[in-house]
Amino acid sequence: MAKIAFLLGKITNIGGIPRVVSLLTNSLVDKTNHEIIIIAYEKGKHEGYNWNSNIRFYHLLNSPTKMKYGIFKGVPKLRKILKAQKSDILISCGSLYGPLGVLATRFNSTKLVYWDHSNYFENTSHQMKIESKNFTAKFADIVVPLTKTDKKNYKNHTKAKEIIQIYNPIDPALENLNHKYDVKSKKIISVGRLTNQKNFMTLVDVAHIVLHEFPDYEWHIYGSGPDQEKINTRIIEKKLEGKLILKGQSDNLYSLYKEYSMMVMTSIYEGFPMTLLEGMANGLPLVSFDIPTGPNEIITDDKNGYLIEPFDIERMAEMIMGLLTNESLRINFSTENRSRLNVFNNTTITRKWDVLFNDLTSK
Structure with a gap:
């Protein structure tokens, strides 16, 4: 069993990342013995996606804050949560939160998985997006892109140690x-x-x-x-x-x-x-x-x-x-x-993540 933390921006009922994270984490709780927590960068209601009642929720900041300011408060708070929960693995979901995950897991025992939810070259949703991806990929233990094409992109354009491609699951x-x-x-x-x-x-x-x-x-x-x-x-x-x-x-x-x-x-x-x-x-x-x-x-x-x-x-x-x-x-x-x-079914995708977690914690 691994203790796994997912880091994302805000837990809401709008947006692709919380939706997919809810599908995967609910399935992990149902089908595996991993312990799951969700850590949001900003405080928000965890309603709308029928999160499993066994999942616990935390947040780093109480109000919307740009990352260039929020990272200074977010990193020590995240490190504190990971230590208190004895988290084996942190999964940073999306490029904006990748560097936050890197800084919070440096020089401690928590392994970092970077789960990219956009294509590698997409550079529109926030400044320095590709730089953020490259930085996170360099320090993450595993990078998980969504497509085979992006697996090649990460291999060719970053210094990622290990890349494992996994599709998003169907609901x-x-x-x-x-x-x-x-x-x-x-x-x-x-x-x-x-x-x-x-x-x-x-x-x-x-x-x-x-x-x-x-x-x-x-x-x-x-x-x-x-x-x-x-x-x-x-x-x-x-x-x-x-x-x-x-x-x-x-x-x-x-x-x-x-x-x-x-x-x-x-x-x-x-x-x-x-x-x-x-x-x-x-x-x-x-x-x-x-x-x-x-x-x-x-x-x-x-x-x-x-x-x-x-x-x-x-x-x-x-x-x-x-x-x-x-x-x-x-x-x-x-x-x-x-x-x-x-x-793309939920069982197939959950099994791939389960194998990833078990392999990573055994290293």
Whole structure:
């Protein structure tokens, strides 16, 4: 048994990192004998992701503080928690908190795992991001990237001691779904935060072409974010009101996927896109731009969906329209997606982390 601490920014019900951490830690508690604690950089409510009741929560700072100031308070507090809990392993989740993990585990017995949740070259969410990744990778005992592509990137561009690639898991609630693919559905779905990363402005341009040729279809976008007004203005400019619809945040999205004919993703970059896994679990044909990491390890072009040269609007629209006119191809893509789920299921991913923990604590 190992005592494992996960370090992340804030425990909330919004955001990819806490969501994935909750899936993994709940599974670790259920399937292994490891003891798990969660340490948040900032204080926040641990609600929304049904955390296992056996997981204990700690925080380093009581209010939002920029890392360049907060690191001076955060490091001694983190070291104190790790010592008091006799933590064998600290997992720093995300590049912003990597250096914090390095400084808190230097010259003590706690091993450091750096779990990167974006692609190696993504450098937009905070200053000095690549420098932070390089620094953390140099001192971490193990680096865990999400994709095979990023495993190569870390090998080629950092001084990481050991790199072990592990995919994010599908939510167990989406495993073993038995509803039939609705080949007659006339609705397309896209999901994501309404931010520049998700590139919904380009999606509007794609939808303008598709919905002009297929006026009996609707396209729904689920998510909220700062770009909502900008995206809505573009929808109005393209005269797509009532056809391309911003549906907002949904608490029952899992139950809605079965109503759609396909999933489309237009992101500029991803780490490992969980929404594509959700679409896969529901047997939806997938269409995405072939951005550097993520989509091409979920989608095999012309097998379970389409990968489109970034950011070819005309080509994406063409391939979507081709799918809409070909029921048998959509059924084939749907069937193929359901057959691929074992690679990403919760049990498979939890087992890989369990092996990593056992190997690391035995060294």
